[in-house]
Each structure stands twice: as C-alpha cells, then as structure tokens.
Amino acid sequence: MDQITQLTSEPWVLIPAYQPTETLVDLVESIKRDTNFPVLVVNDGSAERCRSIFETLEKKPGVVVIHHAVNRGKGQALKTGINHFLVVSSSSCPGIVTADADGQHLPSDILRVGLEGKTGSDLILGSRTFADGVPLRSRFGNLLTMGVFRAVVGQKITDTQTGLRYLPRAMLPKFLRIPYGGYDYELAMLVETVKSGANIREVPIETVYIDNNSSSHFNPLKDSLRIYFVFVRFAGVSIATAVLDFAVFAAAFSLLGNIFWSIFASRLVAGTFNFAASKRVVFKSETSVAPELGKYVALVVLLMVLSWLSTEALSGLMNGHVLIAKALAEGALFLASFAVQRTFVFGANRG
Known part of the structure; x- marks a missing residue:
C-alpha cells in the first residue's frame, strides 16, 4: 500500500x-x-x-x-x-x-x-x-x-x-x-x-x-470535561489575581484614602502577575511578549478606568463602603476581562 x-x-x-x-x-x-x-x-x-x-x-x-x-x-x-x-x-x-x-x-x-x-x-x-x-x-x-x-x-x-x-x-x-x-x-x-x-x-x-x-x-460528560480545564485554569489565575488586587487596594486605600490611586497601585501589581500567568498557564501563548504586552496594558488601563468609575459610583450609593463597592465592581468585570484576553490579547491573528 x-x-x-x-x-x-x-x-x-x-x-x-x-x-x-x-x-x-x-x-x-x-x-x-x-x-x-x-x-x-x-x-x-x-x-x-x-x-x-x-x-x-x-x-x-x-x-x-x-x-x-x-x-x-x-x-x-x-x-x-x-x-x-x-x-x-x-x-x-x-x-x-x-x-x-x-x-x-x-x-x-x-x-x-x-x-x-x-x-x-x-x-x-x-x-x-x-x-x-x-x-x-x-x-x-x-x-x-x-x-x-x-x-x-x-x-x-x-x-x-x-x-x-x-x-x-x-x-x-x-x-x-x-x-x-x-x-x-x-x-x-x-x-x-x-x-x-x-x-x-x-x-x-x-x-x-x-x-x-x-x-x-x-463518555460525553467525562471526556468533554477535559477541555473545560482551560476555563478552570483561568478561574484559578483570576481568583489569585483578584485576591492580590484586593489586598493591594485595601492597603493602598488605608494609606492614601483615594480610590483612583489605590486602584492604580493594585492594578500595577496584580496586572503584572496576571499577564505572566495568563500567557503561560491559561492561554498557552508562545508568541513574543511585546505585541501581547501592548494589548494587555491597553486592557489593564481600560479595566482600571471602568473599575474606578464603578467603585466610585457604587461607594456613593452604599454610603462610602469602598471595599464592598470595589468587590462588586471587580466581579462584574470578570467575564469581560476573560473575553477580551481570549480574543484580542492572547488569541491568534485570525486575519
């Protein structure tokens, strides 16, 4: 043959x-x-x-x-x-x-x-x-x-x-x-x-x-579950990032008393961790760092602004409970962050 x-x-x-x-x-x-x-x-x-x-x-x-x-x-x-x-x-x-x-x-x-x-x-x-x-x-x-x-x-x-x-x-x-x-x-x-x-x-x-x-x-259930570990890996990284982000925000806010600069500090620390983990662990991206980093920084800035505006608005509605407002704002941004990273940051160029 x-x-x-x-x-x-x-x-x-x-x-x-x-x-x-x-x-x-x-x-x-x-x-x-x-x-x-x-x-x-x-x-x-x-x-x-x-x-x-x-x-x-x-x-x-x-x-x-x-x-x-x-x-x-x-x-x-x-x-x-x-x-x-x-x-x-x-x-x-x-x-x-x-x-x-x-x-x-x-x-x-x-x-x-x-x-x-x-x-x-x-x-x-x-x-x-x-x-x-x-x-x-x-x-x-x-x-x-x-x-x-x-x-x-x-x-x-x-x-x-x-x-x-x-x-x-x-x-x-x-x-x-x-x-x-x-x-x-x-x-x-x-x-x-x-x-x-x-x-x-x-x-x-x-x-x-x-x-x-x-x-x-x-086995449709057992064998299908294998692919879901991509989402599980993302959830794990996101949880770790969220904990780090919240801890830095809480510490910065206790010192500065300013929502914007506290979010800036937390995003700088947590964003660096999240970029490295998302690139290697979640999306298994092997492309060079430079183009992805540029897109990721743009995403971080966008989400930072949205987080700031949302936290400011929610804290006003909640009589100044800033930490609770911050937690609610970040929860709402979770799925949006995943979708953008998957499609535009670590995804392939689909022409």
Missing part, C-alpha cells in the same frame, strides 16, 4: 479502531468501493478476539493497518496515523479524512468531506443534526461542549465531537505536537486550529446511530 499512497494525490482515510466489530470491515470495503481514497487503520490495542478483523483488512489492496501493543487512547491512535501519513505519503496528498470505526459515518459522507477539503486549506467538520432521535448522552454532551467551547475559544461550532473530519496537511505537524491522547485530543485540534488562524468549516452529514450508539467508547 505504501507505493500506492506515495503516488496518489487523494486524501487518506484514517480510522482509529478499538475493539471493533465486523462493521469495520464493511466500512472499509464500502470506502474502497466508492472512493479512490487509501485507508489507514490504527488498531489501538484491541483484544485478541479482534485479530481476525485486522487480518482481513491487511489483505485488502489500498489498506494499511498499524498496531498499538496496548490501548493508548483515540487521540494517540490518530497521532500514530498522522505521523505515518507525513512520513510515507507524497507531498501532493492534501490531507487526511478521519472516520470512526463503528460504521456511523457513511462512505458517501466520507467522500463528501474529503472532496470538500482537498481543494482548500480549511479544516472540515462533518456535522450531525442533533434531533430527537439522537441518544440523550450524545445530545447532552455535544450541547455542553459546544457552549463551553464557544465561551472559551470564541467560535461557534455545532458539532465539536464529530469524528468525521478533513485535516489539511499544513495543520498536521501542529496536531502531532498536541500533548493529549484521549478523546480530548479532537477538541484540542479545534482549539489549535483557531489559535493558528486557520478556518474551520462545517458540512452537514447524515446522523447515524447503531444500537443507540452502544459501541461507542466515548
């Missing part, structure tokens, strides 16, 4: 497989019958009872099977396939179509996603429609992840958990460097794409669930 794939300019189909059934054989046969796409299957440490399935696939022309000795997770299986593609394939191969092994992606949709992707540089998602017939755990998990993804990353994607994707060749080296190895890897791919300034495009596909999705190893 390696000789075939070195010459082809068609996308590969990459299928990670853990404890598959004969449905996988049917799927691969359908793909080979309906498309010219080479197929790469990664056996992610399946049990001995699955050996015959992989042996059958290995005998088929245009199909390669790579084996993991132990189960390493879907993300690691995808990375194994991506690495093999980059090592073996011709540079004329435009990218990879990923599909699940349980038969829930139709060959016609696999072909459509591949054809949509091969002519451009976008990451393509084959997005399902989550109607009443979709299993509750899948509907709930996708809705939850979609909401958090939009809040944290800043882009609306209707099906963040779809396994049917076109991955453009240019993005594959970046995907190989993602440290995750489970189902969170697919979510991290989307985050990395947005950070890189590349475009994500969705195309509708048929929604197919076999036996109420009983063969899936995906």
